[in-house]
Each structure stands twice: as structure tokens, then as C-alpha cells.
Amino acid sequence: MDAVLDNLDIFREGFIQTLRLSLFAAVAALILGTALAAMRVSPVPPLRWAGTAYVETVRNTPLTIVFFFVVFVLPQVDIVFSYFTFAVMALTIYHTALVCEAVRSGVNGVDAGQAEAARALGLTFSQTLRLVVLPQAFRNVVQPLGSVGSALIRNTSIAAAFGVQELTGISQRLTTANPGDVIAVLLAGIVCYLVLTLSLAWAVGLTERRLTRTPR
């Protein structure tokens, strides 16, 4: 237990790194994922094909491979950022595909009559999507997006193997330094992850209750 209490500042450092990774990647993936979903439901075939190709490629690639590609292949073509930025990029690339599929499932859940009515009113595709379909779609997918977010938080641990000292990285470091307190250190790490994921679950639940209370 002492190993944890004596190193609370190091733990806090790791916690903040994990939180930052999660936040940056979540915001970026939400924006890009929504755009990608729009591509996949758009009437322009090349856009649809590109969207499908991206989703199927990235979603079926292990995240570790995505990390490897970003961290070790990009520098070879002179794209060089800090390892933190690389980690955010890798997490974003991967979770954009997952967000896209969640949003697309929400769009499919919106009654076709809504889009037809919008078109009948003379709205363009982007207006239909922006003003009519997506707002309803998002209400359908609060929980699925929450799951993607929870997965994202846990997936940040892979960054430990790619130069970012976040929660998992500092847990490894503290277990080496305190071989007698391995269990306590790992438990503390788990608690930190739980704090993040359960807070997210709580926020998701709250959001969903609010949205469903809104009259149609």
C-alpha cells in the first residue's frame, strides 16, 4: 500500500496523461466519425466507397498495428510529432471507424419518412442530415457512443508501449520499483481506470435520460 501512497504524484501524472489522451482522441474521433458516417450515407458513390473502405480497413486492424504504423512508419516519410501526439492520432484513427458505425446505425434507425419529408420540403442533403436526421440519430446512439468511449479509455493503455507514460506505463514502472507491492499498485491502477470509465457511464446515462425526456 505504501508504494501507492508514496507515489501518488506519479499516479496523478499517469492519470492526467490517460485523461488527456482519452479527451483529445474522443473529441477528434467524434467529429471525424460523424463526418465519415455522413460520407457513408451520402448520395455520392465515391464518398460512400471511400467511407466503407476506411471503416472496413481500420476496424479490422488491431489497434497495436495502427499504433505501430503511426509511430514507426510516419517518421520514415518525415512526419514527426511527439509520442503523445502520435498516440492521440492512432487512437483517433481507430475510434473514428467505431464512432462512424455507431452514428450510421443511429441514422438507419431514423424513420425513412423523416428524410423524405425533409426532401419534400426542399432541404438539401446536408440540411436534411444536419437539421433532421443527425439530431435524431444521436439520440438513438448515446449508449453505443458511450461504449465506444469506454473502449477508447481502456485502449489508451496501448500507448504505454509506444512512448507515452500514462496509467499503465507508470503502473509497470512502480511494480518494478516495488516488487513487494505489486498487487496494491495494480489495484490502484484499476481504480483509476474505473474512475474514468464509470464517470463516463454516469454522464452517458444522464445524457440519455435528458434526451428521452425531450418531447418529440
Place this chain on the structure above:
Amino acid sequence: MRMSLTRSKRRTAPTDAIDTTESTTRAAAGSRPRRPLRGAALLLAAALAGSLALAACGDDDSSDEPAAATATTFPAGSTMAKLQAAGTITVGTKFDQPLFGLKNLRGEPEGFDVEIAKIITDALGIPADKVKFVETVSANREPFIEQHRVDLVVATYTINDKRKQVVDFAGPYYVAGQTLMVRAGETAITGKDTLAGKKVCSVSGSTPAERIRTEAPDAELTLFDVYSKCAEALKAGQVDAVTTDNAILLGLMNSDPGAFKLVGEPFSTEPYGIGLAKGDDQFRAFINDTLTAAYTDGRYEAAYKDTIGKVEPDMPTPPVVDRYTS
């Protein structure tokens, strides 16, 4: 892990004499240690009784032993005599440590550790094709020795007091030390005191990573999960140096010839020894004698030149073996 340890401890006395063929097959099958068979136990008892009787007679030359392939004869009942009679030996080594113990494309281990092991098995009169190498990773070396799954461990195995409580060490036969590897063209970094503000790479949670924090507190530490990623990052210019034992760094240099070099004096001492069963002083003395002889008659030098020498041609002075008394 704990379970098997305690179990093996209970069996320490009888397993002392388990014949090597059994441990060989067991290791080959990769199965967990089983309770000794009754037949084996009887054989053991017989062997023990026999050797005791011989020892009681003071017949140390064991002239009535079946003639072995070599002229060397060993004291009856000794591990050497048993191994010689069995004509086979199981040696634990690493399979993923370039230049020391690495499984090549033909599936055979090669490297300095493997060559050292061959010097010893050769001195036992065991032909090279009867030496069975099994993989021992860092975490299972002590259990494998205690459970007699291996007769020897030659696996970049640092001698330290904690390990000496459960196994014995012959050697050292090589002294590694933590040092720095930089790009071949690097001039600014010449040692650990020139690292301020530089990016240094190591493996998350490793001992070298912790040591460099105190040795070079002004360096910026980047951590991966394996050293090959550090080498990649060093090559790409993402970090300025990689730090760990020179043995590992030499292996990384070997996989990318001409790209890197070592700089500065080592700032830790890792004496690599040969692990064997605790309390087998006779066997340990034999290995130490063999090593000492190999230092002077060129066998050690040949082993070095064939392996590490390809990357680091200057052979270090062989370390004096430590004939400690436990």
C-alpha cells in the same frame, strides 16, 4: 508458480539424482512436472545406494565405469559422471537474445551463451548433437533449475545474492554493464554525463530504465515495451540514445549493422554466470575449472570471435571465476 516451487522444494532431495533422460523428455514435452513415478523413484534409490556404496569403498577413480567416449573419468556419483553416462544433457538458454542465445532459422540456438555451454558439455564428453537446448526466459530460470528440467542454464544470467539463495552459479564468464547506444554519426553524446536535455529510450518498468533516472536525471526518458522499438526510434531520430545492458545493445547493433555504436563506460555491473542446482559444489567446481582452462587455451576466444566478436571485435579480458563458498 508458487505451487510448483513449493512442490519442487519438497522433492529436492530425491530429484537430486533424477536421471537426465527423464528431465529431457519432460522438457521436450513441455509438460508440467509430474509426481515422480514409482519406478523412477526405485531406480533413484538404487542409484543412490550404489553410489553411496562406491563412495564408501573410497573408489573415487571409478575404474569399473563403462568406458566413455573420452578419456576423462569423473568421481562416481558426481553429476559429471551421471551426465557422461547418460550421454545427454539439457541446457537452458534464451532463444530471443541475439549474439548470446538466439534460435536461428534452422531452429538451432546460436550465440555466445550457446558456445560457452558447448565448451562445458564438450568437456563432459557429450557430443554436440546430444546437447538439448531448451528455452529459459528470465522468469523461469530458477524454477527450471530447481525442478531439474535443465542441468545448466547459460542465459545472460546475472549472478546476484537473491538468486544464489535458490541456485548456484559457476563463472562469471562475461561481465555486461548498462551503457548507451547512439547513432553511428553521433558526436554530442559520449557518455551518461552528456545526456542532459537528450531523449533516452529504454523499456517501461525495466531496471535500466530506473537506473538511468538517477544516473542522468536531466535526460528526457522515452519508454517502450521492447528494445527493438527503441532501436527503431533511434534510427528515425525520435530519440538520441538507447540504454540497457551492453549485451542487449550489441544484439540490436548486430541486427542493423553500421547504424549504431556504443559510447561511454558501462555504469552497472552484470556478471553473467552459469546456473546449476544449489549445493552441487563438485559440478560447480568442474565448470569453473573448464571455464578457466578455456580462457587460456583459446576456446573462450574462439567462442567470442564467432559471436560477439562480429560486432565488438575487441575481446574483453575474461573475468576471474568466483569460487564462492555457500
